[in-house]
Amino acid sequence: AQTVTQSQPEMSVQEAETVTLSCTYDTSESDYYLFWYKQPPSRQMILVIRQEAYKQQNATENRFSVNFQKAAKSFSLKISDSQLGDAAMYFCAYRRRWSGTSGSRLTFGEGTQLTVNP
Amino acid sequence: KAGVTQTPRYLIKTRGQQVTLSCSPISGHRSVSWYQQTPGQGLQFLFEYFSETQRNKGNFPGRFSGRQFSNSRSEMNVSTLELGDSALYLCASSFHSGFSGTPQETQYFGPGTRLLVL
Secondary structure (H helix, E strand, C coil), rough: CCEEEEECCCEECCCCEEEECCEEEEECCEEEEEEEEECCCCCCCCCEEEEECCCCCCEEEECCCEEEEECCCCCEEEECCCHHHEEEEEEEEECCCCCCCCCCCCCCCCEEEEEEEE | CCCEECCCCEEEEECCCEEEEEEECCCCCCCEEEEECCCCCCEEEEEECCEEEEECCCCCCCCEEEECEEEEEEEECCCCCHHCCCCEEEEEEEECCCCCCCCCCCCCEEECCEEECC
């Protein structure tokens, strides 16, 4: 079974600074997808960034980027120029390649609560 | 394009009752997944439906069931409610053409239904 581990229950960062959230996963699959979602106090789960395992290039989305180390099974999220609106719970998630017969599911880590200090 | 919608947003029930939650996916999305979020267990996968068929099921008792309609809308039902069923229930949709390896693997989440069992 796949597992996802986020070892940092809480992190804090000063506004405009950079912070990195850690995530490791375990899988025997070779074809899969990794995601970072954020969940603000509204509880709405919002996609931040996604990474396909077959792509060596790290994904970036504006101020958000990842460091994907496939051999080490590590998938960290870097937030640059942190803003107050970035404060939220961040979840790392894994999903194996979907198939029409067996579908697939997201497996989530425990989450990291990010605080942004003004 | 409208996002994933879930109704109702809040629900209070008593032990022993049953409840039905509804989810309407993003237009064009045919896969719907359900997740339970609790402080103690985190985010756990319930089931996934695609083309009106359950494709994947999590480790929940038979009191939890679901279905999908021809318009891709989905419902989940919990019978004989227990106190431990109090949770945020999240629905997510994603696009799949029905063939393995379609590029869109991202799940988009609705705002959730918060269920309180007294």
